[in-house]
Amino acid sequence: GNSVTQMEGPVTLSEEAFLTINCTYTATGYPSLFWYVQYPGEGLQLLLKATKADDKGSNKGFEATYRKETTSFHLEKGSVQVSDSAVYFCAPAESQGNLIFGKGTKLSVKP
Amino acid sequence: KAGVTQTPRYLIKTRGQQVTLSCSPISGHRSVSWYQQTPGQGLQFLFEYFSETQRNKGNFPGRFSGRQFSNSRSEMNVSTLELGDSALYLCASSLDRTAYGYTFGSGTRLTVV
Numbered sequence: 001g002n003s004v005t006q007m008e009g010p011v012t013l014s015e016e017a018f019l020t021i022n023c024t025y026t027a028t029g030y031p032s033l034f035w036y037v038q039y040p041g042e043g044l045q046l047l048l049k050a051t052k053a054d055d056k057g058s059n060k061g062f063e064a065t066y067r068k069e070t071t072s073f074h075l076e077k078g079s080v081q082v083s084d085s086a087v088y089f090c091a092p093a094e095s096q097g098n099l100i101f102g103k104g105t106k107l108s109v110k111p
Numbered sequence: 112k113a114g115v116t117q118t119p120r121y122l123i124k125t126r127g128q129q130v131t132l133s134c135s136p137i138s139g140h141r142s143v144s145w146y147q148q149t150p151g152q153g154l155q156f157l158f159e160y161f162s163e164t165q166r167n168k169g170n171f172p173g174r175f176s177g178r179q180f181s182n183s184r185s186e187m188n189v190s191t192l193e194l195g196d197s198a199l200y201l202c203a204s205s206l207d208r209t210a211y212g213y214t215f216g217s218g219t220r221l222t223v224v
Contacts, residue, residue: 032208036215043201043216044154044215045215046212046213046214046215049211049212051209051210093208093209096166096167097166097208097209098156098159098167098169099146099154099156099213101154101155102153104153104154
């Protein structure tokens with residue numbers, strides 16, 4: 001099956017800093033790729049997605065580009081806010097449709 | 112538009128007991144999936160139901176089972192609970208998995224004592 005390797009955390013940044021969370025995956029074919037975010041005590045929220053090579057997913061200032069050459073889907077944001085503090089999960093889809101989740105990267109943003 | 116609703120939010124059970132968790136998907140979503148989240152193993156796929164049929168299954172023992180009703184609501188059952196079953200159980204529904212991904216509920220926190 002597919003697998004995913006996600007940058008280990010925790011990551012601590014100051015407000016307005018640039019964020020990158022690395023994600024690489026192994027897969028047969030070209031799976032749909034997702035980033036989910038989990039705030040304390042809550043379930044997962046879909047942050048962004050890309051369904052084919054070179055697609056760029058974006059939402060709330062976050063972006064990620066589907067790079068099939070490097071099998072990567074790195075998450076970026078130009079200027080983080082305190083409210084972005086959460087755990088971020090990279091998740092490629094298996095061929096059967098279920099998601100494979102990375103270990104998660106905890107982000108803390110300090111004012 | 113109502114989201115994915117999971118009940119109950121919290122449960123405490125004793126080893127050896129069984130438990131049933133419930134999930135109501137977003138209206139119109141026929142696919143319902145279940146995931147287990149633990150600090151050690153992270154998020155792991157349990158199973159997926161579509162139109163009352165199990166479409167896909169993860170690598171969990173037979174103590175974990177589920178079903179889906181004609182209104183797309185789903186339940187999962189864990190029998191003979193073990194301490195290691197303590198986890199956050201997340202339900203997710205989807206209209207089109209590839210195009211839209213999944214919408215998750217807030218989860219049921221199960222503690223086995």
